[in-house]
Each structure stands twice: as C-alpha cells, then as structure tokens.
Amino acid sequence: MKVLGILGSPRIGGNSDILLEQALAGAKDAGGEVEKIVLSKKKISGCLDCGKCNETGVCAVKDDMLEIHKKILEADVVIHSVPVYFWAMTSQMKAYLDRWCAFFDAEWTLHKAYRPKMKVKRIGLITVCGDPNVSTADPIVHSFKNTCQFSGLKLLDVVQASAAAKGEIANNEVVKKKAYDLGRKGAK
Ligand SMILES: Cc1cc2nc3c(=O)[nH]c(=O)nc-3n(C[C@H](O)[C@H](O)[C@H](O)COP(=O)(O)O)c2cc1C
Numbered sequence: 001m002k003v004l005g006i007l008g009s010p011r012i013g014g015n016s017d018i019l020l021e022q023a024l025a026g027a028k029d030a031g032g033e034v035e036k037i038v039l040s041k042k043k044i045s046g047c048l049d050c051g052k053c054n055e056t057g058v059c060a061v062k063d064d065m066l067e068i069h070k071k072i073l074e075a076d077v078v079i080h081s082v083p084v085y086f087w088a089m090t091s092q093m094k095a096y097l098d099r100w101c102a103f104f105d106a107e108w109t110l111h112k113a114y115r116p117k118m119k120v121k122r123i124g125l126i127t128v129c130g131d132p133n134v135s136t137a138d139p140i141v142h143s144f145k146n147t148c149q150f151s152g153l154k155l156l157d158v159v160q161a162s163a164a165a166k167g168e169i170a171n172n173e174v175v176k177k178k179a180y181d182l183g184r185k186g187a188k
Contacts, residue, residue, distance in 0.1 A: 001187045003027040003034045004075035008082030008093030010040035015128040015169035019161060020081035022176045023124065023183030027077070032187030037068060039092040044068070046095050053102040057111040065099045072100075073117045077156070077186035079124035081179075082140060084131070089140045097147065110151060123148050124156045124182050128169065134160035157182050 005024045009016040024034045042064035052060035059066060072078055082093045089097070103114050110118050125144045127137035137160050148155040159178045163169040169176070 001027070001030075001032045001076045002074055003032040003077045003079065003183065003187050004071055005034065005036040006078060006080045006093075006096065007036060007038045007040075008080060008090045008096070009128075010090070010092060011083075011166055012038065012040075014083070014166045015161065015163040016081040016083050016126065018167065018169050019126045019128065019159065019176065019179040020079065022179035023079050023081070023126065023159075023186075026180035026183030026185075027079075027187035028183075030184045030187035032077070032183070034183075034187075035071070037071070039096055042068070044092070044095045044099065047098040047101045049101075051106070054104070054106040057102060057105075057113060059099060059102040061099075065096065065102075068096070069099070069102055072121075073114060075121065077122045077124060079126070079156075079183060079186060080144065081126040082128075084127065084129035084137045084140065087136065087139060089143065093140075097143070100147065100151070103151065108150075119152050122154045122156050122186055124158075124186055126159045126161070126179055126182070128161045128163055130162070130164035132162050134162050136162075156186055
C-alpha cells in the first residue's frame with residue numbers, strides 16, 4: 001500500500017506535523033510504503049480556471065503540483081493534516097485542493113484515464129485548531145467530505161484535535177493514538 005501524507009501547516013514539527021507523523025508511523029507499521037509532502041516547501045499556485053485540464057487532464061500551471069498530481073494518482077491512501085487558520089484550512093492546503101481540478105473534465109466528471117485509480121483511493125484527514133472545541137475545524141471536514149463524495153473517493157476516519165502552542169499535541173496520547181490508528185487502518 002502506498003500512503004501519501006500531505007502536511008498543510010507551514011509549522012514544521014508543529015501539531016499537524018506530529019499527528020501526520022503518527023499516522024504515517026501507523027501506516028508503516030501496517031506494512032505501508034509512506035511518503036510525506038510538506039506543501040509549504042512546494043510551489044503551488046491557485047487554480048486559474050483556465051479550463052485546459054478539462055481537455056487534457058494535465059494542469060497548465062507548471063509548478064510543483066504537477067508532480068503531486070502524479071503522486072496522488074499512484075497512492076492508495078492520501079492522509080491530509082492541516083490546522084485551522086481563520087475558521088478554514090490554510091492557504092497552502094486550499095491551493096493544493098483547488099488544483100484537484102485537473103482530475104476532472106468540463107462536466108466535473110473524473111477523467112476516464114484517472115477513474116480506476118481514483119475510485120479505489122482512500123482519503124484521511126487530521127485537523128488541529130487552537131480552540132478547545134475541535135468542531136471549529138468542521139468547515140475543513142465539510143470541504144474534504146464533499147470533495148470525496150463528489151470525486152467518488154472513500155473518506156477514512158477523520159481525526160480532530162485541539163492544540164495551540166507548537167508541539168503541544170505531543171502530550172495528547174489519546175489523539176496521537178487516533179492518528180496512528182488512522183494510518184494503520186489506511187495501510188491495511
Ligand atoms: C494565521 C492563523 C490563524 C489561526 N486561526 C485560528 C482559528 O480561526 N481558529 C482556531 O481555533 N485556531 C486558529 N489558529 C491556531 C492554530 O490552528 C493552532 O495554533 C494550531 O495548533 C496550529 O497547528 P500547527 O502547529 O500544525 O501549525 C490560527 C493560527 C494562525 C497562525
């Protein structure tokens with residue numbers, strides 16, 4: 001099983017990163033082949049809605065997302081980990097998600113060539129917010145749930161956590177275990 005981890009926080013070693021590492025450790029322990037992509041280290045512009053990918057299935061914006069598109073297609077499981085910024089996902093994660101546009105044709109149907117790979121793909125989501133109420137991240141969950149439903153992808157468990165200071169989540173054994181189990185389940 002190929003498990004791709006996508007970090008949407010620019011804070012390396014922060015809470016989302018710690019939980020993503022937990023998930024990838026779980027996936028690895030279950031025999032998965034894991035890889036992590038840190039979006040803030042990549043050049044990913046926003047979708048231009050130029051429509052070129054509707055015909056070709058390949059994004060016209062020549063940046064690091066082209067390689068990430070390929071990695072998404074190759075992965076069996078893609079686990080995203082992202083903090084809440086102003087009641088939404090970070091700009092890094094939003095730019096990445098908008099660029100999923102390339103998987104679709106003009107009717108918003110998955111390109112035929114991608115269907116076999118997309119239909120069997122499973123998606124994981126981890127959210128972190130500073131607010132003690134983890135449901136502050138629900139708009140992000142809503143976005144991923146609908147994207148999965150729309151694309152015919154299966155959404156694995158969602159793990160929602162609360163922590164503010166950098167690395168604070170390391171003390172939360174319960175949520176770390178949930179993230180680990182998410183990765184383990186994904187790689188099985
Ligand atoms: C620009 C910015 C905006 C934020 N907005 C929110 C918010 O709207 N609600 C919230 O609960 N936490 C908010 N936070 C707090 C982060 O979600 C929190 O610190 C989280 O642990 C960061 O995760 P990280 O360590 O993975 O980067 C914000 C933090 C930053 C830097």
